[in-house]
Amino acid sequence: MTKAQPLAMNYDPRQLSDEELVQRAHTELFHITRAYEELMRRYQRTLFNVCARYLGNDRDADDVCQEVMLKVLYGLKNFEGKSKFKTWLYSITYNECITQYRKERRKRRLLDALSLDPLEEASEEKAPVINDKGGLDRWLVHVNQIDREILVLRFVAELEFQEIADIMHMGLSATKMRYKRALDKLREKFSGIAET
Template sequence: MTSHSVPRTRYTPADLSDEELATRAAGELFHTTVAYEELMRRYQRTLFNVCARYLGNERDADDVCQEVMLKVLHGLKQFEGKAKFKTWLYSITYNECITQYRKEKRKKRLFDALSLESQEEAQEPEEPLTSRGGLDRWLVHVNPVDREILVLRFVAELEFQEIADIMRMGLSATKMRYKRALEKLRKHIDAPL
Protein backbone atom coordinates (compact mmCIF):
# COMPACT_ATOMS: atom_id res chain seq x y z
CA MET A 1 0.00 0.00 0.00
CA THR A 2 1.54 3.34 -1.05
CA SER A 3 1.43 6.46 1.08
CA HIS A 4 -1.28 7.87 -1.19
CA SER A 5 -3.51 4.80 -1.10
CA VAL A 6 -6.75 5.44 0.70
CA PRO A 7 -9.52 3.06 1.58
CA ARG A 8 -12.44 3.18 -0.85
CA THR A 9 -14.97 4.12 1.82
CA ARG A 10 -17.63 6.78 1.60
CA TYR A 11 -16.76 10.06 3.23
CA THR A 12 -18.03 13.61 3.41
CA PRO A 13 -15.38 15.88 1.83
CA ALA A 14 -16.46 18.94 3.82
CA ASP A 15 -15.62 17.08 7.06
CA LEU A 16 -11.97 16.46 6.14
CA SER A 17 -8.98 18.72 6.66
CA ASP A 18 -7.06 20.06 3.67
CA GLU A 19 -4.28 17.55 4.24
CA GLU A 20 -6.73 14.63 4.49
CA LEU A 21 -8.39 15.77 1.27
CA ALA A 22 -5.01 16.07 -0.46
CA THR A 23 -4.17 12.49 0.54
CA ARG A 24 -7.59 11.29 -0.61
CA ALA A 25 -7.34 13.20 -3.89
CA ALA A 26 -3.88 11.77 -4.62
CA GLY A 27 -5.25 8.25 -4.13
CA GLU A 28 -8.46 8.85 -6.06
CA LEU A 29 -7.21 10.76 -9.09
CA PHE A 30 -8.06 10.28 -11.90
CA HIS A 31 -10.87 7.84 -11.16
CA THR A 32 -12.80 10.42 -9.19
CA THR A 33 -12.24 14.06 -8.37
CA VAL A 34 -14.44 14.53 -5.30
CA ALA A 35 -11.64 15.38 -2.85
CA TYR A 36 -9.82 17.55 -5.41
CA GLU A 37 -13.00 19.49 -6.16
CA GLU A 38 -13.57 20.15 -2.46
CA LEU A 39 -10.01 21.49 -2.09
CA MET A 40 -10.46 23.81 -5.06
CA ARG A 41 -13.89 24.92 -3.81
CA ARG A 42 -12.31 25.91 -0.48
CA TYR A 43 -9.61 28.04 -2.05
CA GLN A 44 -11.06 29.21 -5.37
CA ARG A 45 -12.20 32.68 -4.27
CA THR A 46 -9.07 33.50 -2.23
CA LEU A 47 -6.85 32.11 -4.98
CA PHE A 48 -8.51 34.40 -7.51
CA ASN A 49 -8.24 37.41 -5.18
CA VAL A 50 -4.53 36.76 -4.58
CA CYS A 51 -3.87 36.52 -8.33
CA ALA A 52 -5.97 39.57 -9.19
CA ARG A 53 -4.29 41.74 -6.61
CA TYR A 54 -0.83 40.57 -7.57
CA LEU A 55 -1.30 40.81 -11.33
CA GLY A 56 -3.52 43.87 -11.35
CA ASN A 57 -6.32 42.57 -13.57
CA GLU A 58 -8.98 39.93 -13.48
CA ARG A 59 -8.37 38.47 -16.95
CA ASP A 60 -4.80 37.44 -16.13
CA ALA A 61 -5.88 36.34 -12.66
CA ASP A 62 -8.47 34.00 -14.14
CA ASP A 63 -5.88 32.50 -16.52
CA VAL A 64 -3.38 32.00 -13.70
CA CYS A 65 -6.04 30.42 -11.46
CA GLN A 66 -6.86 27.90 -14.17
CA GLU A 67 -3.16 27.10 -14.55
CA VAL A 68 -2.74 26.71 -10.78
CA MET A 69 -5.72 24.34 -10.58
CA LEU A 70 -4.25 22.20 -13.35
CA LYS A 71 -0.85 22.14 -11.64
CA VAL A 72 -2.49 21.10 -8.38
CA LEU A 73 -4.50 18.41 -10.16
CA HIS A 74 -1.38 16.93 -11.73
CA GLY A 75 0.88 17.58 -8.74
CA LEU A 76 -1.21 16.08 -5.95
CA LYS A 77 0.39 12.66 -6.36
CA GLN A 78 3.75 14.31 -5.52
CA PHE A 79 2.38 16.30 -2.56
CA GLU A 80 4.12 14.73 0.42
CA GLY A 81 2.48 16.73 3.19
CA LYS A 82 5.77 18.17 4.48
CA ALA A 83 4.12 21.60 4.37
CA LYS A 84 0.47 22.46 4.87
CA PHE A 85 -1.63 22.07 1.72
CA LYS A 86 -2.42 25.80 1.88
CA THR A 87 1.29 26.69 1.83
CA TRP A 88 1.93 24.31 -1.09
CA LEU A 89 -1.02 25.77 -3.00
CA TYR A 90 0.10 29.37 -2.52
CA SER A 91 3.65 28.45 -3.45
CA ILE A 92 2.35 27.21 -6.81
CA THR A 93 0.19 30.33 -7.10
CA TYR A 94 3.10 32.63 -6.34
CA ASN A 95 5.29 30.95 -8.97
CA GLU A 96 2.52 31.15 -11.59
CA CYS A 97 1.90 34.83 -10.81
CA ILE A 98 5.61 35.58 -11.18
CA THR A 99 5.66 33.77 -14.53
CA GLN A 100 2.60 35.70 -15.75
CA TYR A 101 3.97 39.01 -14.47
CA ARG A 102 7.23 38.45 -16.34
CA LYS A 103 5.36 37.55 -19.54
CA GLU A 104 3.30 40.74 -19.33
CA LYS A 105 6.39 42.80 -18.54
CA ARG A 106 8.22 41.38 -21.60
CA LYS A 107 5.17 42.01 -23.78
CA LYS A 108 4.92 45.61 -22.54
CA ARG A 109 8.65 46.20 -23.17
CA LEU A 110 8.23 44.88 -26.71
CA PHE A 111 5.26 47.17 -27.38
CA ASP A 112 7.14 50.11 -25.86
CA ALA A 113 10.22 49.36 -27.94
CA LEU A 114 8.12 49.21 -31.09
CA SER A 115 6.10 52.26 -30.00
CA LEU A 116 2.94 50.25 -30.46
CA GLU A 117 -0.10 50.00 -28.34
CA SER A 118 -1.42 46.55 -27.56
CA GLN A 119 -4.68 45.95 -29.42
CA GLU A 120 -6.21 44.66 -26.21
CA GLU A 121 -5.28 47.83 -24.37
CA ALA A 122 -6.62 50.00 -27.21
CA GLN A 123 -9.94 48.15 -27.29
CA GLU A 124 -10.45 47.51 -23.62
CA PRO A 125 -8.79 49.94 -21.20
CA GLU A 126 -7.91 48.24 -17.97
CA GLU A 127 -10.13 49.24 -15.10
CA PRO A 128 -8.32 49.91 -11.84
CA LEU A 129 -9.06 47.48 -9.06
CA THR A 130 -10.16 50.26 -6.75
CA SER A 131 -13.74 49.12 -7.16
CA ARG A 132 -12.88 46.07 -5.05
CA GLY A 133 -11.75 48.16 -2.13
CA GLY A 134 -9.01 49.57 0.03
CA LEU A 135 -5.87 47.52 -0.44
CA ASP A 136 -6.01 47.34 -4.24
CA ARG A 137 -5.53 51.02 -4.97
CA TRP A 138 -2.49 51.22 -2.70
CA LEU A 139 -0.70 48.07 -3.90
CA VAL A 140 0.48 49.89 -7.03
CA HIS A 141 2.82 51.90 -4.80
CA VAL A 142 5.00 48.94 -3.79
CA ASN A 143 7.29 46.68 -5.80
CA PRO A 144 6.07 43.22 -6.91
CA VAL A 145 7.86 41.26 -4.16
CA ASP A 146 6.49 43.48 -1.39
CA ARG A 147 3.07 43.42 -3.05
CA GLU A 148 3.10 39.63 -2.94
CA ILE A 149 4.05 39.63 0.75
CA LEU A 150 1.16 41.98 1.53
CA VAL A 151 -1.28 39.96 -0.58
CA LEU A 152 -0.25 36.66 1.01
CA ARG A 153 -0.57 38.22 4.46
CA PHE A 154 -3.85 40.12 4.02
CA VAL A 155 -5.71 38.19 1.32
CA ALA A 156 -4.47 34.62 1.79
CA GLU A 157 -4.09 35.22 5.56
CA LEU A 158 -0.85 33.27 5.77
CA GLU A 159 1.59 33.35 8.67
CA PHE A 160 4.98 35.01 8.14
CA GLN A 161 6.78 31.65 8.18
CA GLU A 162 4.47 30.33 5.44
CA ILE A 163 5.09 33.46 3.36
CA ALA A 164 8.85 33.12 3.87
CA ASP A 165 8.69 29.46 2.75
CA ILE A 166 6.65 30.29 -0.34
CA MET A 167 8.92 33.15 -1.37
CA ARG A 168 12.10 31.31 -0.40
CA MET A 169 13.19 34.11 1.91
CA GLY A 170 14.33 34.15 5.49
CA LEU A 171 11.70 34.83 8.15
CA SER A 172 13.37 38.05 9.35
CA ALA A 173 13.78 39.33 5.76
CA THR A 174 10.10 38.63 5.10
CA LYS A 175 9.02 40.51 8.23
CA MET A 176 11.34 43.41 7.43
CA ARG A 177 10.01 43.72 3.84
CA TYR A 178 6.44 43.52 5.16
CA LYS A 179 7.10 46.30 7.68
CA ARG A 180 8.77 48.54 5.07
CA ALA A 181 5.98 47.93 2.57
CA LEU A 182 3.39 48.94 5.18
CA GLU A 183 5.38 52.08 5.99
CA LYS A 184 5.50 52.97 2.30
CA LEU A 185 1.76 52.42 1.98
CA ARG A 186 1.09 54.59 5.06
CA LYS A 187 3.02 57.46 3.46
CA HIS A 188 0.86 57.24 0.33
CA ILE A 189 -2.34 56.92 2.34
CA ASP A 190 -1.44 59.89 4.56
CA ALA A 191 -0.32 62.06 1.62
CA PRO A 192 -2.75 64.88 0.78
CA LEU A 193 -4.65 64.39 -2.47
Protein backbone atom coordinates in the same frame (compact mmCIF):
# COMPACT_ATOMS: atom_id res chain seq x y z
CA MET B 1 5.22 2.57 11.27
CA THR B 2 1.63 1.36 11.12
CA LYS B 3 0.00 0.27 7.91
CA ALA B 4 -2.43 2.86 6.55
CA GLN B 5 -6.08 1.90 6.87
CA PRO B 6 -8.00 1.63 3.58
CA LEU B 7 -10.15 4.70 2.98
CA ALA B 8 -13.92 4.34 2.75
CA MET B 9 -15.19 5.32 -0.68
CA ASN B 10 -18.46 6.77 0.62
CA TYR B 11 -17.70 10.10 2.32
CA ASP B 12 -18.70 13.75 2.38
CA PRO B 13 -15.65 15.78 1.28
CA ARG B 14 -16.98 18.91 3.01
CA GLN B 15 -16.54 17.18 6.37
CA LEU B 16 -12.82 16.44 5.85
CA SER B 17 -9.77 18.56 6.64
CA ASP B 18 -7.35 19.61 3.91
CA GLU B 19 -4.91 16.91 5.04
CA GLU B 20 -7.60 14.21 4.84
CA LEU B 21 -8.60 15.41 1.38
CA VAL B 22 -4.97 15.31 0.24
CA GLN B 23 -4.68 11.75 1.54
CA ARG B 24 -7.83 10.76 -0.36
CA ALA B 25 -6.60 12.49 -3.52
CA HIS B 26 -3.40 10.41 -3.33
CA THR B 27 -5.44 7.22 -3.64
CA GLU B 28 -8.33 8.44 -5.81
CA LEU B 29 -6.79 10.58 -8.53
CA PHE B 30 -7.19 10.46 -11.51
CA HIS B 31 -10.26 8.24 -11.57
CA ILE B 32 -12.16 10.03 -8.80
CA THR B 33 -11.78 13.77 -8.32
CA ARG B 34 -14.08 14.44 -5.35
CA ALA B 35 -11.29 15.29 -2.88
CA TYR B 36 -9.47 17.47 -5.41
CA GLU B 37 -12.67 19.32 -6.32
CA GLU B 38 -13.41 20.07 -2.66
CA LEU B 39 -9.90 21.43 -2.13
CA MET B 40 -10.28 23.71 -5.15
CA ARG B 41 -13.77 24.78 -4.05
CA ARG B 42 -12.39 25.82 -0.66
CA TYR B 43 -9.63 27.97 -2.09
CA GLN B 44 -10.86 29.13 -5.50
CA ARG B 45 -12.20 32.52 -4.38
CA THR B 46 -9.07 33.45 -2.42
CA LEU B 47 -6.90 31.99 -5.18
CA PHE B 48 -8.58 34.26 -7.72
CA ASN B 49 -8.29 37.31 -5.42
CA VAL B 50 -4.58 36.65 -4.90
CA CYS B 51 -4.00 36.35 -8.66
CA ALA B 52 -6.09 39.43 -9.48
CA ARG B 53 -4.18 41.54 -7.00
CA TYR B 54 -0.80 40.29 -8.22
CA LEU B 55 -1.59 40.78 -11.87
CA GLY B 56 -3.97 43.71 -11.82
CA ASN B 57 -6.69 42.28 -14.06
CA ASP B 58 -9.32 39.56 -14.01
CA ARG B 59 -8.44 38.06 -17.41
CA ASP B 60 -4.87 37.22 -16.43
CA ALA B 61 -6.07 36.12 -12.98
CA ASP B 62 -8.51 33.66 -14.61
CA ASP B 63 -5.76 32.26 -16.82
CA VAL B 64 -3.36 31.82 -13.92
CA CYS B 65 -6.05 30.23 -11.71
CA GLN B 66 -6.74 27.65 -14.43
CA GLU B 67 -3.02 26.91 -14.70
CA VAL B 68 -2.68 26.59 -10.93
CA MET B 69 -5.64 24.21 -10.72
CA LEU B 70 -4.10 22.01 -13.42
CA LYS B 71 -0.74 22.00 -11.66
CA VAL B 72 -2.44 21.06 -8.39
CA LEU B 73 -4.41 18.30 -10.12
CA TYR B 74 -1.29 16.75 -11.62
CA GLY B 75 0.96 17.51 -8.66
CA LEU B 76 -1.33 16.39 -5.84
CA LYS B 77 -0.36 12.72 -6.11
CA ASN B 78 3.27 13.74 -5.47
CA PHE B 79 2.52 16.27 -2.72
CA GLU B 80 4.36 14.89 0.32
CA GLY B 81 2.72 17.06 2.97
CA LYS B 82 5.98 18.62 4.21
CA SER B 83 4.05 21.89 4.36
CA LYS B 84 0.35 22.60 4.71
CA PHE B 85 -1.69 22.16 1.54
CA LYS B 86 -2.58 25.88 1.69
CA THR B 87 1.11 26.85 1.70
CA TRP B 88 1.87 24.50 -1.21
CA LEU B 89 -1.10 25.88 -3.18
CA TYR B 90 -0.02 29.50 -2.70
CA SER B 91 3.56 28.62 -3.55
CA ILE B 92 2.35 27.32 -6.93
CA THR B 93 0.12 30.40 -7.28
CA TYR B 94 2.99 32.75 -6.49
CA ASN B 95 5.24 31.10 -9.09
CA GLU B 96 2.52 31.15 -11.75
CA CYS B 97 1.76 34.82 -11.05
CA ILE B 98 5.44 35.71 -11.38
CA THR B 99 5.64 33.81 -14.68
CA GLN B 100 2.52 35.60 -16.00
CA TYR B 101 3.75 38.99 -14.79
CA ARG B 102 7.09 38.50 -16.57
CA LYS B 103 5.34 37.32 -19.73
CA GLU B 104 3.12 40.44 -19.72
CA ARG B 105 6.12 42.66 -19.04
CA ARG B 106 7.99 41.16 -22.01
CA LYS B 107 4.91 41.64 -24.18
CA ARG B 108 4.60 45.26 -23.02
CA ARG B 109 8.29 45.91 -23.79
CA LEU B 110 7.80 44.53 -27.29
CA LEU B 111 4.78 46.79 -27.81
CA ASP B 112 6.81 49.72 -26.46
CA ALA B 113 9.62 48.98 -28.90
CA LEU B 114 7.13 48.89 -31.79
CA SER B 115 5.26 51.97 -30.60
CA LEU B 116 5.70 55.15 -32.64
CA ASP B 117 4.40 57.38 -29.85
CA PRO B 118 7.25 58.19 -27.43
CA LEU B 119 4.84 59.55 -24.79
CA GLU B 120 2.82 56.33 -24.84
CA GLU B 121 6.03 54.30 -24.64
CA ALA B 122 7.22 56.24 -21.59
CA SER B 123 3.91 55.83 -19.77
CA GLU B 124 3.84 52.07 -20.41
CA GLU B 125 7.08 51.57 -18.47
CA LYS B 126 5.32 52.21 -15.16
CA ALA B 127 4.30 49.31 -12.93
CA PRO B 128 0.99 47.68 -13.90
CA VAL B 129 -1.94 49.70 -12.59
CA ILE B 130 -4.41 47.83 -10.43
CA ASN B 131 -8.00 48.95 -10.87
CA ASP B 132 -8.81 51.32 -8.04
CA LYS B 133 -11.61 49.50 -6.23
CA GLY B 134 -10.59 50.94 -2.88
CA GLY B 135 -9.19 49.02 0.04
CA LEU B 136 -6.04 46.97 -0.44
CA ASP B 137 -5.97 47.44 -4.24
CA ARG B 138 -5.57 51.20 -3.83
CA TRP B 139 -2.61 50.66 -1.51
CA LEU B 140 -0.78 47.98 -3.49
CA VAL B 141 0.13 50.23 -6.42
CA HIS B 142 2.34 52.25 -4.10
CA VAL B 143 4.79 49.47 -3.18
CA ASN B 144 7.30 47.51 -5.24
CA GLN B 145 6.53 44.06 -6.67
CA ILE B 146 8.13 41.99 -3.87
CA ASP B 147 6.47 44.00 -1.10
CA ARG B 148 3.16 43.75 -2.97
CA GLU B 149 3.52 39.96 -3.06
CA ILE B 150 4.23 39.84 0.69
CA LEU B 151 1.20 42.02 1.47
CA VAL B 152 -1.07 39.97 -0.80
CA LEU B 153 0.06 36.69 0.75
CA ARG B 154 -0.43 38.15 4.23
CA PHE B 155 -3.78 39.94 3.78
CA VAL B 156 -5.48 38.06 0.95
CA ALA B 157 -4.15 34.52 1.39
CA GLU B 158 -3.89 35.04 5.18
CA LEU B 159 -0.61 33.16 5.44
CA GLU B 160 1.78 33.24 8.39
CA PHE B 161 5.14 34.98 7.96
CA GLN B 162 7.03 31.67 7.92
CA GLU B 163 4.77 30.39 5.12
CA ILE B 164 5.33 33.59 3.14
CA ALA B 165 9.09 33.33 3.68
CA ASP B 166 9.05 29.71 2.45
CA ILE B 167 7.01 30.56 -0.64
CA MET B 168 9.20 33.53 -1.57
CA HIS B 169 12.47 31.78 -0.69
CA MET B 170 13.39 34.51 1.81
CA GLY B 171 14.48 34.43 5.42
CA LEU B 172 11.80 34.94 8.07
CA SER B 173 13.37 38.14 9.42
CA ALA B 174 13.79 39.57 5.90
CA THR B 175 10.14 38.83 5.16
CA LYS B 176 8.97 40.53 8.37
CA MET B 177 11.26 43.51 7.74
CA ARG B 178 9.96 43.98 4.17
CA TYR B 179 6.38 43.65 5.43
CA LYS B 180 6.96 46.27 8.14
CA ARG B 181 8.71 48.67 5.74
CA ALA B 182 5.91 48.30 3.19
CA LEU B 183 3.30 49.08 5.86
CA ASP B 184 5.37 52.04 7.07
CA LYS B 185 5.59 53.36 3.52
CA LEU B 186 1.84 52.99 3.07
CA ARG B 187 1.12 54.64 6.44
CA GLU B 188 3.32 57.55 5.39
CA LYS B 189 1.65 57.77 1.99
CA PHE B 190 -1.87 57.47 3.41
CA SER B 191 -1.40 59.21 6.76
CA GLY B 192 -4.72 59.45 8.52
CA ILE B 193 -5.93 56.06 7.28
CA ALA B 194 -5.76 53.50 10.07
CA GLU B 195 -4.33 50.02 9.42
CA THR B 196 -7.07 47.40 9.44
